[in-house]
Structure formats: structure tokens, C-alpha cells
Amino acid sequence: MRLALLALLARGPAHGYELKQDLEKLLGAAYPQPNVGQIYVTLGRLEKSGLIEGEDVEQSGRPNKRTYRLTDAGREAVQAWFEDTAEEPRVRDEFFMKLALAPESGMADPIALINKQRRQYLNTMRDLSKLAAAEDRDNKISHLLIEGAMLHLQADLDWLERCQEELE
């Protein structure tokens, strides 16, 4: 969330709650919404590391609200973030280890593990379909996020199929 907040602040100063709302609007219902406390904590840390600067703004009859703006160092951090490519997703490591170690341990049947895992993926796929159906049609970013998650799951399911073919 650190860099997402910094990137949002590249547009101009904002306070914590605004940033939370902006994130929600941009990413839609599909994105597990950050709680506002988490955002304030992150903003505090970013300020300490000099990437943003906070300023208290007085409000009549209410506590001050703190508005943040990006520093030069913060802008550089965002720039570097965009320049970096992201890491590849990893093969399901924990499940892979279970599959590899099931016969060694003699405590689990690999095919039963695969079937159980497939059920979980299919249920998640189903939840994602429901999420997609419930999401605002015009929110392209949110739909792309859901579709990406579905394609990853599809790949995981294909891989389970390969495991089953090989191990059966």
C-alpha cells in the first residue's frame, strides 16, 4: 500500500481518509479495502522516512486534519517504482511442498490433496465470478483485477490437472 499511497499523492496533497476513498473508488469492490487505521500508520511511516510531508489543517469544531504532500524524495520513489518491473508470481509453494512430501511422510495421499485443493480453487473461482457480477460494469480496473485473479486460478487448476495426470 505504501507505493499506492505515494502514487496517489503525486496528483496533489490529500488527507488520509480521502486517500482511502480514492483507492476504493479506483480499485472497486474487488480490492480488499484497507482500513483507515492501516492507512494512517502507513502515512506516519512515509512521513518519518521523508517521502511525504504532513501539515495540520484546522477545522472548526473538529480535530485538526493532517494533509500530506509528496516530497522530492517521494516523487523519486514513485518514479523508481514505475521503472521497476514487477516480480513473477510464484508457483503455489506451500501446496507444492505438501504434494512433494506426501509420499515421503506416508501421511497423505497426493491425489486426495489435489482433489481437496481443486475444490478450494473452484470455490474461490465461483466467489470471483460473483464478485465480478456484482461489480460496477464501468469499473475497468476492478474487472481487470478480478479477471487476472481468475486467470491465475485457471493456471493453478490446469497445473493440478497435470499433477494428477502424472501422479495417478
Place this chain on the structure above:
Amino acid sequence: MSDAATAAPDVPIVRAEGLAKTHHGEGAPVHAVRGVDLTVRPGEFVAVTGPSGAGKSTLLHLIGGLQRPDAGKLWIGGERVDAYREARWAVLRRRSIGVVFQFFNLVSNLTVADNVELPALLAGASPRAARASRAELLAELGLEGRERAMPGELSGGEQQRVALARALVNHPALLLADEPAGSLDSKGTREVLRLLSRFHQRGQTIVMVTHDARMASAADRVISFFDGRIADDARLGADDTRPGDGGTRPGAGDGRRGRRGGVSRVLDLKD
């Protein structure tokens, strides 16, 4: 209808016992279906998934009488059908089993309207009733205004919707779908999926073969087929691997709550 497949609600739409089919071609015989037991109850939406060559299409063809089993028993709507000859299967399919295929299989020199009306007429509907059913279904499937088009003038997604209308025009108790989105783009796939879900919600019993997990997850039961056998038979949304999270209610909040795993995890953008 007093047909086999529209019997009392507690009678399974499909019941198979020890169903087997071996293909004899060049080379070694292929045991496509090896002793399958299966029951499909009214209103179920069952997806059959598995690698290509696992025999899932053969299973579907056996259920629809498009191929004959070498062994085993098969009941459709309580009626024993495994010894039926082609003529009786044709009648049964016309009345009780709709089929959609990957490549649509529309009659290319008939209009969209005629493709849909033909099975109704063959089943004994009056021309007027056939027209009415056709009009209703085409409207429902978003194909109004395409009645006079020839299949070749339509997109793949539209052709599959016509095929769906044709399959459903006689209100069959069972809809069989063999890779219904297998030759469609992602928009066409979503469209077919949406329509199948809609008919399912109205009570249509569906058995669908698919390699696409997104399609399969629209079903409420997923059968994993490997090497001619059922490897797993899972009921979605009420799974015992996820206690306390039925996962059946729609809406943004529900899916995210799972224990470890589930929607929140696959969507989480890690920092």
C-alpha cells in the same frame, strides 16, 4: 409433457451405473469411459472437467444417446434407455434432451428462425406455436432482428445463442452442453455462461463438459474426470473444505471473508 425425463421430482434426470465405452480405432483401444456411476437430480447444474482425452465428451455423448455404451445401465427420467436404438433416442432427444456443441452445429442453409423452429415442428408443435416459442427464446437470448439471418452471417457467440435456443425450444428436462464456449472469445464465453446460469436459476437441469474452470465454477457441482473415471465429485458453495463460509451469497463482502485462501488472498495486492 408426460415424457420420461419429466417424471416426479425425486426421480433422477440421469442415472448411470457402470457405464463403459471403448473406442476401437487404429492402434490400441481407448477406454474412454470406464465404469461410471452417476446421478443427476432435477435442477442440478453439473460441470464435468478434466484433461482432453479423459473421456468427458464421450460420457456426455453416452448420456445423450449420441454414442452407445459397451456396458452399463442408463436411465433418463427413470426410464431405462441404454438399449434404445437410434430412432427411439431421436424421439427422446427431441422431447427431453437439448444438446449444444462446441461448433454450434446449426443447419447452415436454414435461417436462424428455421433452425430454432425445426425441432419444435419435428416434436409436433403447430407452426404457430413453434413461431411463438422461437420468438420468445430469440428475444430472451438477445437475438431479436436476427431471425432471417443465415448462421454464417453471425458471430460465434450469436451462433451459440441460436444453438441454445434450438436446444431449449422444446423445454427439455435435460440440457447437455459439450464445451459450449470452446470456440468463443472471452466476451462470447461470458455471454454463454450468463445465459446458462440464468436458465439454471429457473430450474433447468444442465450437464456441461468444459475444460474452462471459470465455466465450471458457474455449476453447483463439478465432476473431475480422469482417465475414464470420476476422480472427484464436488459440490460448490457448500464445501466442507471451507467451514462457516458457505460462499453462496452474492455480494462484495461475502467472498472475501474466507479463512486463509479464498478471494481476499488472490486479490490482495502485496506491498
